[in-house]
Amino acid sequence: MKQTSAPRRGFLQGMLATAAGAGLAAPALAKPAAPAAASVYLDPAKWSPRNHALLTSIIAKHGNTSKTYNPKRRPYAVFDWDNTSIMNDCEEALLMYQINHLAFKLSPAEFSAIIRQNVPAGPFAADFKNSAGKIVDLESICADLDSDYAFLHANFKGMAGSKSLEEVTATEQFQDFRAKLYFLYEAVNDTHGVNVGYPWVIYFFTNMTMQEVTRLAEASHDANLGMGLAKTKYTSPASLPGKAGVITTTHFAGIRLCTEIGTLMNTFRQHGIDVYVSTASLEDVVAVFATLPKYGYHVARENVLGLRLEQDGDVLKNAYRKNWPLNWGPGKSVVIRQELIAKKGYGPLFVAGDSDGDYDMLRDFPETELGLIVNRLKKGKIGELSKAAADSLKAEKPRFALQGRFEQTGNWLPVETTIKYGKSGDALLG
Secondary structure, three states: OOOOOHHHHHHHHHHHHHHHOOOOOOOOOOOOOOOOOOOOOOOOOOOOHHHHHHHHHHHHHHOOOOOOOOHHHOOEEEEOOOOOOEEOOHHHHHHHHHHHHOOOOOOHHHHHHHHHOOOOOOEOOOOOEOOOOOEOEHHHHHHHHHHHHHHHHHHEOOOOOOEOHHHHOOOHHHHHHHHHHHHHHHHHHHHHOHHHHHHHHHHHHOOOEHHHHHHHHHHHHHHHHOOOOEEEEEEOOOOOOOOOOOOEEEEEEOOEEOHHHHHHHHHHHHOOOEEEEEEEEEHHHHHHHHHOHHHOOOOOHHHEEEEOEEEEOOEEEEEEOOOOOOOOOHHHHHHHHHHHHHHHOOOOOEEEEOOHHHHHHHHOOOOOOEEEEEOOOOOHHHHHHHHHHHHOOOOOOOOEEEEOEEOOOOEEOOOOOEEOOOOOOEEOOO
């Protein structure tokens, strides 16, 4: 987003072997930190025991039960959202939900412009090939999507046609559209980076009011919470190769709530520690998840910071908000400095994240006592911090800590190690 004695570790490994069908090799850990003040209670749930001890100690030291607590200088915590506060990515889930429900308010000409907007022309990265082994390029796949969307727009009664969603999604043009639009999303991000890809995907909300976006987001969140977690392959029809050819893409469907994060947020608030969310998804999409009581996180709306679009009144435009940083990587630290430190005069006490997009905010602020990394066995920059966390498993006061999870179910594991989706063995580092 731990430490135990040897007997406790043995019991834990046996319990997890029964629950997960695989023995977890718990790393050698130092003794837990000294027990926190009795006034601090954080539900142990599936926290690593060491992480639980570290967090309760931090709350006891800095929360409102401490003699040194200053209500005029309230400490605060910052949480990433996707794959930290929930399992999986709600923006990606919403894109697939939009596709499956044809939830767009775009004319064919507007759609054609948006799929090309700010994306460099030419071939994508070498991994993005069609079934014939040829690297797909931007114009070829966009030409196919232009044709598909024009057909769907003319036929779907939610747009300009008369056919039901069930009828139109049974067509080859829809099957081609779904596979190729999600393939394009992956290709844009992996080839040109999130500075291009993350604004690009939220341009599909163009012409919607904020109320329409929040209703759509809630419907997607609810639908994905009801799904099984599954990596689903989509292949475009061989009978409709178009210019890009036949392609295959994979979407990891389903979302799970993380009760440990929701409970930690609530415990922080009860002890006078404010809670903020920093996300690289559209701010309002995550705000639905973070604020509605039915999801259990109870974050104040003004405390959700994410990507923003320009608006014409209440209607969203296909333009990223001027003078608002891209809230990913270094941009997350910029937003924290601009929106929080500029007003409070100090940085966050605690930060939680899972990916390279959280690397900067996890490490940039001297006031941060603990950076929690939900262990996705990632390499890259977040892998460097994960290695630092692994190297400090015996430290009494580590700067970074790992929290494991079982990706087949979306639930955390009470250890630092993680079992990847589709795997049976656990690992500490990627």
